[in-house]
Amino acid sequence: MSGPSADWDVALAEGRFLLQRPVGGGDTVFPPRAFAPGTGAELEWFEASGHGTVYSATWIQRKPPEPPYNVVLVDLAEGARMMGRVEGVTPETLQIGMAVKARIIAGESPMIVFDPVEQAHG
Amino acid sequence: MGDVFPRGRVSVAGASTFGVGEMPGHSTIEMAGKAVQLALADAAINLAEVDGLFIALPDDLFAGLSLAQYLGLHPRFTDNNRAGGASFMSHLVTACMMLDAGYLDCAVIAYGANQRSSGGKLSTPARPDRWDAPYNPMYPLSFYALAAARHMHQYGTTREELASVAVAARLWANTNLEAFAKGPLSIEDVIASRLISSPIRARDCCLVTDGAAALVLTRTDRAKDGPRPLVPVLGAAAATWYNSVTQADDITITAAAESGPRAMAMAGLTPAQIDTVQLYDAFTINTILFLEDLGFCPKGEGGKFVASGAISPGGSLPVNTNGGGLSCCHPGMYGMFAMVEAVRQMRGNAANQIAGAKTALAHGNGGTLSAQATVIFGNAETV
Numbered sequence: 001m002s003g004p005s006a007d008w009d010v011a012l013a014e015g016r017f018l019l020q021r022p023v024g025g026g027d028t029v030f031p032p033r034a035f036a037p038g039t040g041a042e043l044e045w046f047e048a049s050g051h052g053t054v055y056s057a058t059w060i061q062r063k064p065p066e067p068p069y070n071v072v073l074v075d076l077a078e079g080a081r082m083m084g085r086v087e088g089v090t091p092e093t094l095q096i097g098m099a100v101k102a103r104i105i106a107g108e109s110p111m112i113v114f115d116p117v118e119q120a121h122g
Numbered sequence: 123m124g125d126v127f128p129r130g131r132v133s134v135a136g137a138s139t140f141g142v143g144e145m146p147g148h149s150t151i152e153m154a155g156k157a158v159q160l161a162l163a164d165a166a167i168n169l170a171e172v173d174g175l176f177i178a179l180p181d182d183l184f185a186g187l188s189l190a191q192y193l194g195l196h197p198r199f200t201d202n203n204r205a206g207g208a209s210f211m212s213h214l215v216t217a218c219m220m221l222d223a224g225y226l227d228c229a230v231i232a233y234g235a236n237q238r239s240s241g242g243k244l245s246t247p248a249r250p251d252r253w254d255a256p257y258n259p260m261y262p263l264s265f266y267a268l269a270a271a272r273h274m275h276q277y278g279t280t281r282e283e284l285a286s287v288a289v290a291a292r293l294w295a296n297t298n299l300e301a302f303a304k305g306p307l308s309i310e311d312v313i314a315s316r317l318i319s320s321p322i323r324a325r326d327c328c329l330v331t332d333g334a335a336a337l338v339l340t341r342t343d344r345a346k347d348g349p350r351p352l353v354p355v356l357g358a359a360a361a362t363w364y365n366s367v368t369q370a371d372d373i374t375i376t377a378a379a380e381s382g383p384r385a386m387a388m389a390g391l392t393p394a395q396i397d398t399v400q401l402y403d404a405f406t407i408n409t410i411l412f413l414e415d416l417g418f419c420p421k422g423e424g425g426k427f428v429a430s431g432a433i434s435p436g437g438s439l440p441v442n443t444n445g446g447g448l449s450c451c452h453p454g455m456y457g458m459f460a461m462v463e464a465v466r467q468m469r470g471n472a473a474n475q476i477a478g479a480k481t482a483l484a485h486g487n488g489g490t491l492s493a494q495a496t497v498i499f500g501n502a503e504t505v
Contacts, residue, residue: 005252031253056275056373058267059320060260071259071319073268073368083254083368091320096275111256 004032007045012110017048017102019078030080050102051077052114059091070094074102074114086114127357127388128222130505133345134353135228136165136338137465142451143302145332146239150179153234153334155192161336166349167228169193172338174220174229175200176213180237180246180454189232198226205362206248206488207402209233210337210457211495212360217339227340231461234334235453242330244454248489251366260319263327263405265366265490267319269373270407274321276374276422279410281321283425285312287406288325288448290434295445297435298473302331303449312406326406328447328456335458337465342505352502353468356481357388360495367490374422377494378415378485385496386417389481393417396498397479398467399439400460402487403446409433412485413441416496435474443467443474457486461497468501480504 002010004020008031011018020029022041029036029043036043052074059068068091074084084102086094093116100114138160141153148156154177162169175197179185186200199220205212210231217229237244250261259265273279289309295301307325315325342354361377361384364370386392393416401416403409410424418439419427427433433441444450444463451459464482466472480503486495 031251056268056272058259058264058271058322060258060264061317061319068320069258071257071264071268073272073373081368083257083259083366085257096271109256 004034008032012104015104015106017050017104017112018045019048019076019080020045028076028079030076030082048102049077051117052100052102054086054094054096054098054100055081056096057094072114074100084112084114086116089116125359125384125388128218129356129388129390130354130500131342132218132221132339132355133342134337134355134465134499135167135340135345135348135350136161137462138164138336139300139459139462140334142300142333143331144238145236148236148239150181150234150236151188151192153236153332154179154189154232154336157234157334157336158193158230158232161230161338164350165338167338169195171228172230173198174217174226176217176229176231177202178204178209178233178455180235205360205493205495207404207455207457208360208486208488208493208495209455210461211358211484211486211497214339214355214461214497215358215360215495218355218358221339221341229339230336231339231458232336233455233458235455236332237454238330238332244330246454254366254368262490263322264319266405266407267322269367269411269491270321270405273374273407273410277425279425281313282309283429284321284326284406284410285309286429287403287409288312290428291403291442291446291448293435294443294474295449298444298450300473301445301450302329303445322405328404328452329449331451331453333451333453333459335462337461351469353465354500354505356391356498356500356504357385358495358497359384359388360493362493365489365492367492370491374411376411376415376491378412378496381494381496382416382485385498389498391481391498396481396483398443398464398476398482399441399485400444400463400482401442401485402456402460403442403448404452404456404487406448408487409441411491412487416483416485440476443472443476460484460486464497464499468499
């Protein structure tokens, strides 16, 4: 039997972004645990909606001509927070508070990145 | 129960730094060992009397064992608890409890690092965890940048306010012989310095220096007969909330909001009764966060507080009177140097002595705003 982190990796490789919550309700848990932090309650997996909001952001500078890249913290709609990267944005367009949606980049080491969500106008 | 502390019953008998700035040709244990020798001489205590060793080194997982070997001692107890730059304040908590209980009679806390001479970059075995690492944050810099960016967003803290922390530190350093970075530094200089991980620029970052420091602790009844002015420990508390600051509820509130009030309650003091503050300024945002969390100004107003000149020479709250990690020294885990400067202030022999200071707070930060520890020192009048 593998631990929760390895189980999470398996799901991600299958294209699923999993989070945990206490059986019977409670705060969403990420990164994965064997039991709920703070209470020890039993956890169950569920699939994240992928929706989130940028909580903070930094642009890491590189030696020109390499462009800077961003590292963000994302508040997931379900309640947990994770580190991430927002794709297709610039230092001018990436804003704290902007809506984003998770996307899984497949490959040998699959990873979650975020794309800006077009806000409905009107 | 909990938080029962032997207020004033343990004191600093000896304190010393060694090799602050550049000290080429020394290993970390040699640096730490030399600081211990100097601190024991300061206390007029023989090496053979030391029975407790507390240490963290950047490059040695078994530093407590190495220090026992280097000093040629068979200590009753060694502790190399690692809470980053807050390690040494945590060591002091343990040492005070053990001394007061009579388990130990003479404890030494030590640190030494040669990161300037050995490579010129921050020397740390710490890395981002597996959940953060795929995004390639600079460790630890980007984690502080995320806190700074959020603080600016949430409270309107400005780039200029952040810069004013570095300027205040430099003003103190300019009149401290021991300080490594001296010379004029303006708000404009800081803002024009190289952007590294926004909003943090080069002059928002602490120095990369060599340096070692040590404290000798005994029960106060013994320290009273020592050669130096009495510096009793009035309170000390460590708080640990997580490892990666990614997991903070609110990234603008650190565990200093817990360690500070707990230490002050032990000391029986309020922030208004603290005469000088020595805190771990790894980055300019740290000073703002910790002054807020420790209760010296309301949350969100730290930027205005530091920009007002309050923390600069002549200000209402002298902060980092040695120049801090930003301009005095930063060998990698700065906590020891905050404590040594607080002790010097209480003895009355600091380079930038605050007239009439009777209480000093030293605050350490470890990890990425993860572990916080606060120590309050007094002088003979406070016990």
